[in-house]
Amino acid sequence: MIILIQCTDQVGLVAAISKVMADADLNIISMREYVNVEANRFYLRLEIMADIINAAHVEAALLNVLPPGCSIFIQPAVKKKVAVLVTKEYHCLGDILLRNYFNTLGASVECVIGNHETLRSLTDKFDIPFHYVDHLDRTKAAFEEAVSAVLGNYRFDYIILAKFMRILSPGFVAAYPHRIINIHHSFLPAFVGASPYRQAHERGVKLIGATAHFVTDVLDEGPIIAQQIIPVNHAHSVTDMVTLGKEIEESVLAKALQLVLQDRVIVDGNKTVVFEN
Amino acid sequence: MIILIQCTDQVGLVAAISKVMADADLNIISMREYVNVEANRFYLRLEIMADIINAAHVEAALLNVLPPGCSIFIQPAVKKKVAVLVTKEYHCLGDILLRNYFNTLGASVECVIGNHETLRSLTDKFDIPFHYVDHLDRTKAAFEEAVSAVLGNYRFDYIILAKFMRILSPGFVAAYPHRIINIHHSFLPAFVGASPYRQAHERGVKLIGATAHFVTDVLDEGPIIAQQIIPVNHAHSVTDMVTLGKEIEESVLAKALQLVLQDRVIVDGNKTVVFEN
Amino acid sequence: MIILIQCTDQVGLVAAISKVMADADLNIISMREYVNVEANRFYLRLEIMADIINAAHVEAALLNVLPPGCSIFIQPAVKKKVAVLVTKEYHCLGDILLRNYFNTLGASVECVIGNHETLRSLTDKFDIPFHYVDHLDRTKAAFEEAVSAVLGNYRFDYIILAKFMRILSPGFVAAYPHRIINIHHSFLPAFVGASPYRQAHERGVKLIGATAHFVTDVLDEGPIIAQQIIPVNHAHSVTDMVTLGKEIEESVLAKALQLVLQDRVIVDGNKTVVFEN
Amino acid sequence: MIILIQCTDQVGLVAAISKVMADADLNIISMREYVNVEANRFYLRLEIMADIINAAHVEAALLNVLPPGCSIFIQPAVKKKVAVLVTKEYHCLGDILLRNYFNTLGASVECVIGNHETLRSLTDKFDIPFHYVDHLDRTKAAFEEAVSAVLGNYRFDYIILAKFMRILSPGFVAAYPHRIINIHHSFLPAFVGASPYRQAHERGVKLIGATAHFVTDVLDEGPIIAQQIIPVNHAHSVTDMVTLGKEIEESVLAKALQLVLQDRVIVDGNKTVVFEN
The missing domain is CATH 3.30.70.260 (ACT domain)
Structure with a gap:
């Protein structure tokens, strides 16, 4: 309790x-x-x-x-529920589905929504409903309305953006205050926006990072829950960085979910107070 | 307070x-x-x-x-006092003397006792009394008696073993319960005792460590305050490990001193409860 | 090449x-x-x-x-093959199956052998053959013979012990020289053998670790490929340490597999030379 | 060689x-x-x-x-020489002077130049010439001319900015291509410019960093040599971050100096190739 x-x-x-x-x-x-x-x-x-x-x-x-x-x-001492939004990358979703299947996630996954079909077969294996919502041939508003319609069929405490590569509009975000958790593939506030690993490679940094944060209406500006880094060097191409980065993306999102689902995070304005173990 | x-x-x-x-x-x-x-x-x-x-x-x-x-x-809200015991290696003592000189140690260094003369010139620069207590041509008991005699001239809260390479007898240790802090150059309980870096090199480990702990009468078995590691690889000779190890020895001792001097450490039996920031 | x-x-x-x-x-x-x-x-x-x-x-x-x-x-530039041995814990196997399914493991998983049925349902989801080999009511020799018989039906380059909790005999190990990779749930050589997290908890360490190594005929003494640690504190129970430890076990095994499968590891005696990126 | x-x-x-x-x-x-x-x-x-x-x-x-x-x-196998520029903070200079005194820097410190008198007494202890060059009541050009005049009396391979808090003009920098090494108190490219810890505190990050880099004519944009981070949380005030940050500033500058002084760094454009051990 x-x-x-x-x-x-x-x-x-x-x-x-x-x-x-x-x-x-x-x-x-x-x-x-x-x-x-x-x-x-x-x-x-x-x-x-x-x-x-x-x-x-x-x-x-x-x-x-x-x-x-x-x-x-x-x-209340009841298990929380989550909805997961994805695009094409499997690593974060796979980790979440595994933990869900073996009851170590601290929540139950109610559904997965993808703007590509790529991750349907993985989701199916674990008998979780997968909903494909196409973003092509649609306005952003129409796309988000379709996503909302699917979400409307479920009850959930949090939406997890597990490498969901569409930017959500302020209107959508406002409907779920402090209830959308995103994993961004950089050490925020460095490399906001698209292609952070390319940006990191061009700058020649010696560490790359990942950031889990609550989503607000300013891109990549929400309250940070957890961050982590991994060393890189001159020999890492952008592709290498993407590959390496996946490891910490998965790990930092897992940690953030654990903190949030164990009610260890208090949001105040644009910051979090996190009471770790 | x-x-x-x-x-x-x-x-x-x-x-x-x-x-x-x-x-x-x-x-x-x-x-x-x-x-x-x-x-x-x-x-x-x-x-x-x-x-x-x-x-x-x-x-x-x-x-x-x-x-x-x-x-x-x-x-009480008064500055603590410490005595420092050393042998030949300068890095931990140097760090302590610098912090003491610039008032960031959180304690005042009352004296330095060395079983070699090596670090006298460094200590002198900072106008701290240096006492040479020879351990050659003396029994362990006589050596410790001589150290105790010097210590008897000072008031202090803690004794810091800043790479002091003599093992203290249970009798000496018992006189300062939970008041002697040692830095051991391994990730305890791996590589207890002498030449931990040589042991680490022979085992082919991929990380080496350092441990700051309170001294009890069992060698390297006292309550651990802080530990840290640093990656190594096949190319590191024993000498390289010693050099690299000094960096974390200094850093982990500094951290442990900070925790102890800010009254963040409670000792219970052979363990510590550490309330970090 | x-x-x-x-x-x-x-x-x-x-x-x-x-x-x-x-x-x-x-x-x-x-x-x-x-x-x-x-x-x-x-x-x-x-x-x-x-x-x-x-x-x-x-x-x-x-x-x-x-x-x-x-x-x-x-x-030769052909994809390697692996066999995986497990007991009851899912995290390392799950990670391997996910990477295998999405072609990012750098090898193909030929079969999974379990001395419990626990992980059959997970393995089945990914259409990998699962073989249950009971160790109860059998001598160690008979058990290993049965495992060998199953392995005999497959071709593979490496055997991965993905939290396989039986100790293999020297005879079994000798049949696969430098071809068996184990994940041990401690920072070797600390806490060799059973219940390393319990040992770590009793000692009051501030870091726990995991070690991936080739298996030789001396328990937990084979050439180390990769090691990693994670900070803990007084508030972590043995159960907490087990939970936290799983994260680095999975991560350090994944890293070791990557190094081995990319031919970055040369074994010489009881040590490895690892040419990381 | x-x-x-x-x-x-x-x-x-x-x-x-x-x-x-x-x-x-x-x-x-x-x-x-x-x-x-x-x-x-x-x-x-x-x-x-x-x-x-x-x-x-x-x-x-x-x-x-x-x-x-x-x-x-x-x-050539001769010991390198360095000049050090400082302002008021002692930690990086202290570390450099200690290593210099005990012959572990891999270079000899020829002189220290400060735009404040604060660090004279420390420098004096180690018998290194300290030159005070006032930046008040002077144009930037006049200040830099005065610094250059002092430097002109010495021979050196590198200039180390050991928490030197003045921005050098492109003209000054151009005179020492790839020979000026700076320690910036953030994880570049996050928090360029002044008060990075205040910026980090306001953003609510969970890690703070330090970056050692060669100085070019664009502020905080030179080739990065080494970077490091340290975890922080909600309870760290700006002052706490400054204090914690000093530990990694000292450590990352020490590491960068070691890499440069051992000729392990090749600069190419705005990046470095670093051949670590």
């Missing part, structure tokens, strides 16, 4: 919150708390030793002791 | 402790708490927004709410 | 070898050469811009200029 | 070059060769087992077999 809180900081918050828990006879397994002193802002993650709690009661009790404008997120 | 606590776990500890702080009108800047569920053990680090507190009063109030057998460590 | 050479070092080897190539009108794309000066031993990897060469002719010409006792390995 | 070569690629280059060495009775300890197939460009680093050679003779023999427009760099 996880509770995430963010609010203006003031003296005695931890005492007040933990008293609420003690009064409700809830044992705190782990408390992670962070105060941004400059911004006078308080963030808390509580892990409670209980699968079911009276969430309404606890929330009311918390609202009673927290400053106005606070945000409380009580996560 | 830092308070470290460890005790048996029970429901309501965080509430009780933070109520003590709130009652004393102390604002918690940062609280890091960890419960080892298997061992039913509770660890807490509190950073309080206050330079001076009535420590006796706070400790009494805490003892009142904590279970018996608890350990409370209230760290 | 790859040529690997190892021999005693002497003046003029590179000149002589590259003259052989020039005479055969073969263009060298990349030459990686290493001389172990202490051991007076010479290693070379040549990448030639040609898919088909007269291997017998080139080998004869090389033998003409190399010192006696040299070893020449001319790798 | 090191020889660096770059030229247009053609069949038989390695054979021809190694024949030149064999004819001159020079034993090749290590040969590192790289062909950029796309650009049809050949790079070679030869380490020869000889301290003194007839450089003119070898160069003539090489010119005879290499294509027109080739570049040959025969490095």
Whole structure:
């Protein structure tokens, strides 16, 4: 049972919150708390030793002791659901499908939507519905409407862009605030936009990276969840970088999903507070 | 102002402790708490927004709410002091002296003791007393007695073994429990004892490491504070490994000192709980 | 087209070898050469811009200029084949099957042999033959005989132990010299043998690792191909370490396979010379 | 004895070059060769087992077999010399002075020039001349002229900008082509220019970096020699990032200096070919 809180900081918050828990006879397994002193802002993650709690009661009790404008997120102990959008590259989707099949993803994959047919056969193997939504011969609006129509048939907590190579419009993104997770194949903010490995190769960098982030309406500018790099050298062609990069794309997306699905990430503005293990 | 606590776990500890702080009108800047569920053990680090507190009063109030057998460590906001023991290699001592000179060590270096004269000239440059204690023509007991005699002239919180290549006897170690910090030039528990780089070279490993740990009476077996590795390959001779290894020895010792001197490390048995930033 | 050479070092080897190539009108794309000066031993990897060469002719010409006792390995440009042995854990096998399905493994998976049925359904999805060989109610000899019998029906270059949790006897290993690749879930030589994560947890290390190595008849003592580590802290239980460890096991095995399958690894005694990109 | 070569690629280059060495009775300890197939460009680093050679003779023999427009760099086996420019931060200079004092820098520090007096006392300790060149009350041109005047009194191979916080004009830079090495406190090309840590903090990145590069006339755009990163999280203030960043700035500059001073770096246009160990 996880509770995430963010609010203006003031003296005695931890005492007040933990008293609420003690009064409700809830044992705190782990408390992670962070105060941004400059911004006078308080963030808390509580892990409670209980699968079911009276969430309404606890929330009311918390609202009673927290400053106005606070945000409380009580996560029911049910498995989350995700929808996955892909284009042609298999590595991130493959990793997600494997974890899903063996119950280690921390969520269940409800459907896969591809703007190419390429990954249908892989998805089929794992008995997950695959929906092909063509982006050719369609306006962006029409394409996104078609995607939304498919999504409308499912219930899900998050949309995962697992190497989905279309840029989503602000309108689409706004419909799922802080619920779309993307993997970008560069160490943001370096190499925003298209062909980051080509850009990296031309600049002659000695490290390449990948960034998992929530999607907002500015391209590659959303709150960063996780980043990772891998060393390269002069001998790596753009193709080599693409190949190497896939390894960290898969790994950093897996890590970001784990953090988000375990309710370890609090979004505040354009940043994240991430309470790792 | 830092308070470290460890005790048996029970429901309501965080509430009780933070109520003590709130009652004393102390604002918690940062609280890091960890419960080892298997061992039913509770660890807490509190950073309080206050330079001076009535420590006796706070400790009494805490003892009142904590279970018996608890350990409370209230760290006065005064700069710590360290003594440094060395042999011939300069890199760790050099780094410590530089940080000390520019006030970024988080402690003041009170003296350097060498069982060789090699590092006197470096130490002299920074106006730190250097004491040469010869280990030749002496029994281990006599050598350690001489070291103790020098140390007896100084007040210090920790002894840093900055590539000090003599093994200290259990008797010496027992006099400074959890107060001697060593840098061992391997990724413990691999390559315990002498010539770890030679051992690593013979085994053909692809990574070499360094380990900073508290010294106990079993060689290289004390609680680990920090570890780091660096990649190597077939082309690295033992000498190359020694050279490369120095970089991480210096870096991992610096990190461990920072963690210890900022009161981020709680020792429990043969392990550490480390509350990093 | 790859040529690997190892021999005693002497003046003029590179000149002589590259003259052989020039005479055969073969263009060298990349030459990686290493001389172990202490051991007076010479290693070379040549990448030639040609898919088909007269291997017998080139080998004869090389033998003409190399010192006696040299070893020449001319790798025909055909896709390698592998057999995979597993127990219950899916992550390494899953990664291998995905890469195999999308033609990025650099080899084709001929069969999977499991001493449990657990991974049959995954293997079936990818239309790779799965053979269950029971180890219960059988002597080790009888078990290995049964495995050998299955392997006898396939042609393969390497056997991959993808978290295969049985120790193979020297007799079995001797039948496939430098052709069995294992992933061990520790940073060897730390934590040899069973339950390395439990050992790591008890020792309180701050990094855990994984090691890919060729199997020899001494447990966990074969030539190391690749190693990797991941940071852990006090809060990681043994179970957490097992979970985290799987990520690097998969990643380090994938890297080792890539190195071996691209003919970048020369084994000499208990060590490897690895010519990375 | 090191020889660096770059030229247009053609069949038989390695054979021809190694024949030149064999004819001159020079034993090749290590040969590192790289062909950029796309650009049809050949790079070679030869380490020869000889301290003194007839450089003119070898160069003539090489010119005879290499294509027109080739570049040959025969490095005499004499210790290199460096000049160091600094502002106020001590960490990079301190590291360089320590290595210089203990003869592990691979070069001798001839002088230190500061646009502040801050680091004079440190430099004095190591008996290296310190020159204060004021940038206040002076035009940039006058300032650079004064720096040049000081430099004119020394002989040196490289100028090291060890956290020198003034931007040098194209004219100044042009006087020392590929001979000025800078450490920039970001993972280039992210966060070019001033206050990269503030920029990184505002973007909420999860890794910060440092980049050592040759200085050209475009700010932070010169050929990259080495890069490194360090993880950060939400709890790191700008000040924390500055502190953490110093550790990798020092480490990545040290590594770049080692690579350059061991003649392992070939510059070609805006990129480097780096032959690491």
